[in-house]
Amino acid sequence: MLVNGIWQENWQPVQAQDEQGRFIRQTSTFRHWITPDGAPGPTGSGGFKAEAGRYHLYVAYICPWASRTLMARRLKGLQELIGVTVVNPRLTDQGWRFGGFPGADEDSLNGARYMHELYTRADPEVSGRATVPVLWDRHTGTIVNNESADILRMLNSAFSHLVDQGPDLYPAALASEIDALNQAIYTDLNNGVYQAGFASSQQAYDEAYAKVFAKLDELEARLADGRSYLFGEALTESDIRLFVTLVRFDAAYHGLFKCNRNTLAAMPALHAYLHRLLALEGIAETVNLDHIKAGYYSIKALNPTGIVPAGPQAL
Ligand SMILES: N[C@@H](CCC(=O)N[C@@H](CS)C(=O)NCC(=O)O)C(=O)O
Known part of the structure; x- marks a missing residue:
């Protein structure tokens, strides 16, 4: 995980646990929203207008949280508007890495070797785990959001004026x-x-x-x-x-x-x-x-x- 922008190699799959040994999941760090006109969403700051080709999803096929954003992208017909990079399915001591497995991509967009490099590019002082999914903004070179529940919801509605396709996932x-x-x-x-x-x-x-x-x-x-x-x-x-x-x-x-x-x-x-x-x-x-x-x-x-x-x- 990252502590003040520095990668710590003591990766443990158990992020935290309570006194009875119950697994506790960490909360996400970047919580901005893409909106049709760039107005701020429910959390974070504004400036992330829905535009074709501007945003990119970093995912792992192993990860259920990342996969739900991939599904929403496909169901809403956004595959031409939002690119995707898939990480290697095996977590390393440096966290998620690019390439090196059939069906895993190199990071042709940012040239990173590891996911945590994108986190520190977005915020040099960031602390926390370098999780997927990551919704990346190519214009400002930062992470819009790394919480799949938010990403799922914004993909449902933010791009409707550009592509009006698929079911309303949140009527x-x-x-x-x-x-x-x-x-x-x-x-x-x-x-x-x-x-x-x-x-x-x-x-x-x-x-x-x-x-x-x-x-x-x-x-x-x-x-x-x-x-x-x-x-x-x-x-x-x-x-x-x-x-x-x-x-x-x-x-x-x-x-x-x-x-x-x-x-x-x-x-x-x-x-x-x-x-x-x-x-x-x-x-x-x-x-x-x-x-x-x-x-x-x-x-x-x-x-x-x-x-x-x-x-x-x-x-
Ligand atoms: N709250 C996040 C959770 C994402 C998450 O836990 N992703 C896992 C993979 S399934 C991850 O990237 N883990 C790497 C790590 O914890 O270092 C979301 O739903 O987007």
């Missing part, structure tokens, strides 16, 4: 229900699987395991009535947030994170839902199973040998 009529479901999906699933995987006490693991499967059972029942998506026929950001955890479940969370009551393939409604989303145009391209497996199974604290399991070979 006003559903806003409070989406917020509530997002929170539950985050706590019990998106972050719940990490809490199971990185638990440092039996109690913390047992709690996380229980909430992961309770929520999966609840969502299996919700989807069993034949609806296409969580809120019926309208695809919303809650579906994106659920999808990114489901698509990693059998490949990484079931084995490495010990979420092994059953595979997702054994939950028919959720499994069908996963494949419904995967079949949407452009969505399968946001998922790279080789990166997901290589990345998760390179976490030394959980898998010291670094051996990557052969299966599953397909979703």
Whole structure:
């Protein structure tokens, strides 16, 4: 991580934990918003007007948070407006690096070797982890935002005057229900699987395991009535947030994170839902199973040998 702009090599996957050994995730540092006219958004400062070719996304295919921004970019038809660079799936002592793995890119935009170089370019005194996703502004050479929840929301609406495509991922009529479901999906699933995987006490693991499967059972029942998506026929950001955890479940969370009551393939409604989303145009391209497996199974604290399991070979 970075401390006052200097990279510290003592990288640990567990960012912080409470007194019961529960994993705690760090909060994001850059919180500006792209808006149609450059006016300030809900947080941070203004000056980030939606323009074609101005912004760039740095992502990891292994990362569920980064993948949700990739999905939104594709669903909203923004692939011509916003470029993408994919990092190497294996975290190094210097954090995320560019190139050196099939499907990983060099940083042709900024020429960086490691993600943390972009953080210090944006703020020479920055402290914190150099996480993905990063939404980069080519005009000012800085990070607009590194919080995927914000990025998802701004991609939904900020560029509509340039490209009017795809579903409204956050319709006003559903806003409070989406917020509530997002929170539950985050706590019990998106972050719940990490809490199971990185638990440092039996109690913390047992709690996380229980909430992961309770929520999966609840969502299996919700989807069993034949609806296409969580809120019926309208695809919303809650579906994106659920999808990114489901698509990693059998490949990484079931084995490495010990979420092994059953595979997702054994939950028919959720499994069908996963494949419904995967079949949407452009969505399968946001998922790279080789990166997901290589990345998760390179976490030394959980898998010291670094051996990557052969299966599953397909979703
Ligand atoms: N709050 C961030 C979390 C992003 C995050 O945790 N990314 C992980 C990869 S899945 C990361 O970059 N970790 C590197 C590190 O912690 O050093 C978001 O949702 O955008």
